[in-house]
Amino acid sequence: MTSARERILGQVRESLGRREGDGSAERAAARIAARAPNLVPARAQVPAAEQVELFLRLAAEVQVSHERVASPADVPVALARYLASHNLPTRVRRAPDPALDALPWASQPLLEVQAGKAEPDDAVSVTGAFAAIAETGTLMLLSGRDSPTTLNFLPETHVVVLRRSQVIGTLEDAWTKLRAHGEMPRTVNFITGPSRTGDIAQTLYVGAHGPRSLHVILIED
């Protein structure tokens, strides 16, 4: 009695005409080990300063808004201003991220900031990001102790605090940075604009199941 696994792999090998010692195992192992980039588009292979501008421009094309601030200390006031100008609640759920812990939230007494994963009635979340990818205007977030995944999807407004130095060029740069960071997290979220759907009569509407608004506060560090 063979297992389904053996039967499936056996049929695959038979269909491929696999012979022992044909070098195929070594070729596959070598490709996995090499992690070699394929053709990488030139678009984002530009100096760092241009990558930041490319990221912001492409993100804006998919309805991501942003504000630049000079230092981390300016983030709470920028957040309060953004929420007020959009008539959004001042109760905010933020990621339990040490970099966010360190911000002077007390400077904005009107903000009610709690750390943790998203709860169903949270309207606004604030998170950091692992990186931002210039090539596609994409934010990259990793799940983990400091960054619950639900913050990226449950609230209607998602505010991402990003440092200029976190902007990278290409998807390949993202994988390199991820591997340098350590083991694969449970979830890597690449987020390119707020949630959207075209499923009613082929017309695009922003705000389906995930956030309706995605706002970046960029720290010019």
Add this chain to the structure above:
Amino acid sequence: MASVSGSTAHAFRANTRAAIASPELQAGLARLQQGLTAERRMRGVVKLPEFERLRDAARDIKNHTLAHLDHYLAAYERAVVAGGGHVHWCETAADARQTILAICRRLGAATVTKGKTMIAEEIDLNEFLAAEGIEPIETDLGEYIVQLAGERPSHIIAPAVHKSKDQVSDLFFHHHQKYGKTRRLTEPPEMIDEVRGILRDRFLDADVGITGANFLVAETGSSLIVTNEGNGDLTQTLPKAHIVLATLEKLVPTLEDVATLLRVLARSGTGQEFSAYTTVSTGPRREGDADGPGEYHVVLLDNGRSRMLAGEFREMLRCIRCGACMNQCPVFAHVGGHAYGWVYVGPMGAVLTPHLIGLEEAHHLPSASTFCGACESVCPVKIPLPALMRHLREAAFEARLPPAAERSALGLWRFAATRPGLWRLLGAAGARLLARMGGAQARLRRLPLAGGWTSGRDLPAPEGETFHTLWRQRGRR
């Protein structure tokens, strides 16, 4: 062979007549032509000068992976297990259904949320779960609409393209009464809001979340989904268990290979630079994580793929389900997806479906093509769809599946076409006959024995000599 329950592929001709007679469907297909297709793809393509070379690279990645699939499957399984996940190898649709049921039963699941997955359609998962007392809830808006209507998706990336705004409004009005939503909504933003609210509770209550996978990565044991709504992420993040339902050919070697394929995937289908959400999932919730599923299962389904690897139809296994071929197909543009009678539609469906439900059931589908080649010209992994359709037509002919009259006609044609002297004689005689029938206007209003060609247009009558005669007269120049 998979079950053919629910297939109407054998009735393709009747299906197309119904499709052409449906004003709602024709309006939807017209919207698709204006919205999703050639122009939008082109706008995405011109933004990336390397696009044509990326198609070659994407084709090569898939070819390499398929040629080494045994090794990549084994490496992938090792990596999933190392990450704390489980791989369930399933040979048939029935095996996959039972595997999913067993997980749901063990967790005492009453409801299951689903991200968009064509494989679940392929194995008729919703019907099966419902019959077992487990409620499946589609969460992609298009799939949700189709589920409420009791239909199949009619397009692999735009499932409800055949539904008008008013039809969706009616469906929501009818089906949302039970949630206390008694007002008929007519504007899409408020319709979307209502579904968001209803499904939000279902997301939070679900015991198991099922998604498909665009790619499985051998290097890391990860699965990837690509969505725009965020429904797939809520589906897989909130319940106790995340089940990934995927077939063998989703494998790719490395994350670098994923990067290349992502650059051609959305661009080919919707013209987007990148879909809103691309999510890489590796195993269950980690120690210290505040959220995420406690279990991660991959239902790794064969359902005929391992046999397809053996011959020329291996090329079809490169397909990354972008939808470009059906967006560009003139036949699809007139008959829509439901005419194809089963899960996969358009040119990719015409090639894949006969392998999954049998050529006898689906032999009409490879004939649903003008062989204009648009599908192949936009395929991000360069699958020679017209050639594969032609080979399926040959196989259907060999198996004596087309009607006797059609086979006799083809037999006569072959008899003449393989005898040059006879061919020239018949050609010259036929041309003279048709020229006489065309009369002074040189047009035929009705062609004998082939009335279909002239039911909607006139046929210009041949004028002058045949090509062979001219060739000879002009000294073969």
